[in-house]
Amino acid sequence: MRYAMAIDTKKCVGCGDCVVACQTENNVPHGYCRDWIVERVDGTYPSLSLEFRSERCNHCDNSPCVRCCPTGASHIVDGGVVLVTPHKCIGCGACIESCPYDARYPHPEGHVDKCTFCIHRVEKGQNPACVDVCPTNCLHFGDLDDPNSAVSLALKDRKWKVLAPEAGTKPQLYFLT
Amino acid sequence: MKTRRDFIKISTVGVGAAAISYKALGSKGFGLFESKLEGPVSDEDLTPYPTYCEVCFWKCAAWAYVDKKGRIRKVLGNKNDPHCNGRLCPRGTGGVGMTYDEDRLKTPLIRETRNDGTQYFREASWDEALNKVADKMKEVKEKHGPEAFGLFNHGTPGGQFHHLLRAYGSESNAEPAFANCRGPRMSAYFSTFGAYVGSPESTDIRDTKCLVLIGSHIGENMHNSQVQEMSEAIDNGATIITVDPRFSTAAAHSSFWLPIKPATDIALIMAWIHVLIYEELFDKDFVERYTFGFDQLKEHVKNMTPEWAYGITDIEPEQIRRTAKEMAGAAPAVVIHPGRHLVWYGDDTQRARAMAILSALLGAWGKRGSLYFAEGIKIPEYPQPHYPETKWGWRDWNGDKYPLATMGITTELLKASIPRLNYEHQVKAWLIAGTNLPLAMPDKPLFKEAAAAVEFIAVMDTMPMEVTGYADVVFPEATYLERYDVIRSAANREPNIALRMPAIEPKYDSKPGWWIAKQLGERLGLHDYFNYDDYAEVIDWQLKKLGTSLEEMKKIGVKKFPRKSGPLYMGEGEDFEFNTNTGKIELYSVDFADHGFDPIPKYTKHPEPPANFYRLIYGRAPMHTFSRTINNPNLSDLMSENSVWVNPKVADLWGLKKGQEVWLKNQDGAITTFPVKIRVTERIRWDSVYMVHGFGHANKKLSRAFGRGAADTEMITNVMVDPIMGGTGMRGNFITFLKEDPALNRKEAKA
Numbered sequence: 032m033r034y035a036m037a038i039d040t041k042k043c044v045g046c047g048d049c050v051v052a053c054q055t056e057n058n059v060p061h062g063y064c065r066d067w068i069v070e071r072v073d074g075t076y077p078s079l080s081l082e083f084r085s086e087r088c089n090h091c092d093n094s095p096c097v098r099c100c101p102t103g104a105s106h107i108v109d110g111g112v113v114l115v116t117p118h119k120c121i122g123c124g125a126c127i128e129s130c131p132y133d134a135r136y137p138h139p140e141g142h143v144d145k146c147t148f149c150i151h152r153v154e155k156g157q158n159p160a161c162v163d164v165c166p167t168n169c170l171h172f173g174d175l176d177d178p179n180s181a182v183s184l185a186l187k188d189r190k191w192k193v194l195a196p197e198a199g200t201k202p203q204l205y206f207l208t
Numbered sequence: 209m210k211t212r213r214d215f216i217k218i219s220t221v222g223v224g225a226a227a228i229s230y231k232a233l234g235s236k237g238f239g240l241f242e243s244k245l246e247g248p249v250s251d252e253d254l255t256p257y258p259t260y261c262e263v264c265f266w267k268c269a270a271w272a273y274v275d276k277k278g279r280i281r282k283v284l285g286n287k288n289d290p291h292c293n294g295r296l297c298p299r300g301t302g303g304v305g306m307t308y309d310e311d312r313l314k315t316p317l318i319r320e321t322r323n324d325g326t327q328y329f330r331e332a333s334w335d336e337a338l339n340k341v342a343d344k345m346k347e348v349k350e351k352h353g354p355e356a357f358g359l360f361n362h363g364t365p366g367g368q369f370h371h372l373l374r375a376y377g378s379e380s381n382a383e384p385a386f387a388n389c390r391g392p393r394m395s396a397y398f399s400t401f402g403a404y405v406g407s408p409e410s411t412d413i414r415d416t417k418c419l420v421l422i423g424s425h426i427g428e429n430m431h432n433s434q435v436q437e438m439s440e441a442i443d444n445g446a447t448i449i450t451v452d453p454r455f456s457t458a459a460a461h462s463s464f465w466l467p468i469k470p471a472t473d474i475a476l477i478m479a480w481i482h483v484l485i486y487e488e489l490f491d492k493d494f495v496e497r498y499t500f501g502f503d504q505l506k507e508h509v510k511n512m513t514p515e516w517a518y519g520i521t522d523i524e525p526e527q528i529r530r531t532a533k534e535m536a537g538a539a540p541a542v543v544i545h546p547g548r549h550l551v552w553y554g555d556d557t558q559r560a561r562a563m564a565i566l567s568a569l570l571g572a573w574g575k576r577g578s579l580y581f582a583e584g585i586k587i588p589e590y591p592q593p594h595y596p597e598t599k600w601g602w603r604d605w606n607g608d609k610y611p612l613a614t615m616g617i618t619t620e621l622l623k624a625s626i627p628r629l630n631y632e633h634q635v636k637a638w639l640i641a642g643t644n645l646p647l648a649m650p651d652k653p654l655f656k657e658a659a660a661a662v663e664f665i666a667v668m669d670t671m672p673m674e675v676t677g678y679a680d681v682v683f684p685e686a687t688y689l690e691r692y693d694v695i696r697s698a699a700n701r702e703p704n705i706a707l708r709m710p711a712i713e714p715k716y717d718s719k720p721g722w723w724i725a726k727q728l729g730e731r732l733g734l735h736d737y738f739n740y741d742d743y744a745e746v747i748d749w750q751l752k753k754l755g756t757s758l759e760e761m762k763k764i765g766v767k768k769f770p771r772k773s774g775p776l777y778m779g780e781g782e783d784f785e786f787n788t789n790t791g792k793i794e795l796y797s798v799d800f801a802d803h804g805f806d807p808i809p810k811y812t813k814h815p816e817p818p819a820n821f822y823r824l825i826y827g828r829a830p831m832h833t834f835s836r837t838i839n840n841p842n843l844s845d846l847m848s849e850n851s852v853w854v855n856p857k858v859a860d861l862w863g864l865k866k867g868q869e870v871w872l873k874n875q876d877g878a879i880t881t882f883p884v885k886i887r888v889t890e891r892i893r894w895d896s897v898y899m900v901h902g903f904g905h906a907n908k909k910l911s912r913a914f915g916r917g918a919a920d921t922e923m924i925t926n927v928m929v930d931p932i933m934g935g936t937g938m939r940g941n942f943i944t945f946l947k948e949d950p951a952l953n954r955k956e957a958k959a
Contacts, residue, residue: 041442042439042442042461044457044461044830046298046427046830047830047846047847048296048298048301048830050298050846051298051301051302051842051846052282052301054845055281055282055283055301055302055842056248056282057247057248058247058248061842061845064845072455072890072891076467076855076890076894077455077465077467079455079890079891080460081457081459081460082460083460149248151248151250152248163284163294163295164284164285164296164301165295166292166296166297166435167427167438167439168295168436168439168440
């Protein structure tokens with residue numbers, strides 16, 4: 032089992048609904064976020080391209096944050112989901128520094144926080160909150176080992192890219208282009 | 209200038225109690241996350257209550273999930289609702305922030321004057337505030353007649369006050385949604401097809417092969433089901449053609465982006481029409497069978513070639529031909545989106561007419577993938593006496609002007625309130641419900657003069673919006689998550705209704721709009737129009753007439769009904785009578801000709817920016833609705849201020865840097881109250897700038913919104929009025945940059 036997410040940049044409008052849905056679902060304090068939108072513009076007027084990306088933790092196969100965590104608070108569970116156990120976290124911030132995606136932030140309670148792929152929902156067979164709310168239906172989640180999962184189907188006939196492949200982290204967010 | 213009614217910022221409430229209650233919440237956090245360590249709550253531990261969203265006008269049906277402590281944890285879309293299909297937009301998802309915004313209006317407020325002449329708001333009981341407004345309504349009725357009491361309204365709560373005013377004897381109402389927004393297309397589509405496109409618009413984007421957006425920025429306006437259907441259209445490989453001087457989100461997702469020179473859209477559309485006709489690409493059978501005036505149209509567009517349009521629009525002739533052919537190839541499955549906020553240059557009804565004519569030539573009406581025949585449910589009228597006759601109403605302000613206006617014009621209501629303008633029918637007092645006029649309307653000086661002139665203003669809102677500062681009495685309204693409201697019924701593919709009920713009790717001393725209207729009604733002796741104790745009784749009575757009940761609707765939220773008006777689309781070659789003068793689709797408008805307007809649209813050249821000025825284009829951001837969401841804790845977190853977009857060439861010329869704060873000054877010398885940050889981006893033309901509307905709040909009590917960004921409406925002092933329906937064209941304003949704080953110069957300018 033390998034959970035992953037595909038994000039369709041041809042459809043994303045960068046509305047930020049994924050961000051609000053995550054905040055309300057996971058009680059993320061205002062001023063912080065576990066997912067965010069990147070807008071990238073290339074070219075000069077009027078030969079332009081624009082890409083919106085809904086980004087979050089890449090739940091990397093080779094995750095530097097887990098390797099560098101001195102207390103074992105950062106860990107990987109079934110399906111490859113990277114999690115932080117708040118009461119084990121001493122807030123040293125090494126994981127924040129090590130992440131090439133800037134996916135982690137210091138929670139005001141003193142521990143580090145990040146996207147959990149809404150594991151509490153996934154365990155019940157639901158999608159992450161961001162996936163279920165997206166008005167353009169541009170987020171696809173599921174098990175890569177299941178050829179019929181939403182993420183497998185989304186990746187099947189499309190070109191995709193991952194972010195910072197050079198970091199060697201084997202990220203599990205796939206951006207459909 | 210000192211007026212009888214000084215503008216009061218609610219921040220200056222001079223009452224100890226108010227100050228304490230504001231502080232009581234503390235400075236840390238915004239109230240939503242008081243118990244910090246609480247993680248996500250399992251859906252099974254939450255109780256869902258049906259509602260429909262009031263953060264914008266799309267009114268998506270949703271479930272508000274309440275935890276065991278009585279707190280709304282999240283709001284999720286109702287899967288059975290065609291407005292949202294179970295997926296709310298960011299504003300709907302963040303709608304809970306409207307309820308838990310600690311800056312909300314908390315108690316009724318009454319304007320008072322101190323001995324030294326300064327004015328302030330005093331907290332009052334509901335009884336006192338209601339009596340004061342009711343007494344004033346009685347007084348106006350006796351002195352001037354009930355018609356002299358005007359109403360500005362918007363959204364669901366506005367409807368309750370509309371009912372109150374009608375029962376009281378006034379039809380002097382106007383809402384910005386008409387003359388400041390979608391009025392032009394109402395008049396245009398009605399005169400062409402004898403029908404309106406409705407809200408949500410009956411655009412069959414889901415099944416279209418070609419979607420044409422003329423200045424419509426779907427994706428930045430989060431008109432939910434349309435955004436969803438555009439996404440489906442992308443999946444289906446539909447061609448999307450976007451016409452916009454700005455590289456909008458929709459433009460980025462389009463097959464063709466036509467970066468048009470602003471104010472020239474009609475020329476492009478007429479050139480498209482020329483290509484369709486003279487290259488014989490139009491739907492001949494459809495045109496012959498259903499339209500009137502083709503020969504006149506053909507003659508009219510004879511010289512409106514793509515080459516002619518190129519010189520006007522900057523769009524290459526080949527692009528014009530190619531996109532016309534794309535449309536023809538996809539016809540009739542083409543959606544020429546009728547647009548929503550159309551009031552740009554004062555000839556907007558004509559532009560919308562051109563869009564309607566283009567649709568007709570493509571046979572793109574009543575066909576799969578074009579505009580479908582929507583059907584709605586008529587909500588049974590709760591028993592009440594007839595409304596009294598009125599001696600005059602909003603139509604009478606227009607006189608011979610704006611003959612095709614179908615609703616009250618906000619600027620006319622303002623003008624009718626100013627004695628020096630000598631309107632025959634003058635308005636002496638206002639109720640304002642659910643609209644923040646100073647930020648919503650162009651020409652702020654006009655608003656200020658009118659507000660100073662009327663004898664009395666009562667405002668109902670959930671937030672201390674700027675408009676409350678002009679009020680004599682402020683009513684704090686409960687948010688949509690705390691109240692019953694009218695049953696939602698909007699025409700759609702499948703007729704449907706949605707229920708809104710309170711998920712929690714109203715916070716603070718706020719009350720639902722229906723309750724406030726009823727209390728006033730009772731005090732005015734209008735009990736027969738408010739013959740219920742709780743609005744739930746009205747809803748239940750209506751639902752039972754519709755074959756359901758409040759009890760059932762509480763469980764399902766949305767109910768769909770079978771269609772009765774026939775199929776969604778026209779049959780092949782079906783006889784069809786259009787509700788126009790000729791019974792046909794009027795390519796040549798008999799109605800317009802009768803009223804002395806161009807029966808076929810013409811391109812008119814509009815003024816261009818003078819040297820060192822740039823055309824102000826404004827629009828929406830997906831996480832905000834006008835000015836009403838800027839202070840919402842959830843949504844301000846996504847976007848807390850606007851910026852002014854400038855092309856890198858312009859930035860170079862002015863030496864402007866990313867993030868630099870500037871003040872804007874327009875052609876009439878108006879200067880923004882607050883500075884706004886520069887965004888240097890290729891996404892905007894070099895002759896224009898772009899701002900997201902709704903920012904630049906001047907009330908300190910809006911702790912997150914105050915002074916964040918600048919208000920586009922402050923720069924809109926030149927209003928180009930549409931002679932056909934009174935639309936207030938707002939895109940004829942030009943701005944320049946002030947790099948230094950103009951505070952000192954500003955004083956001189958005022959003097």
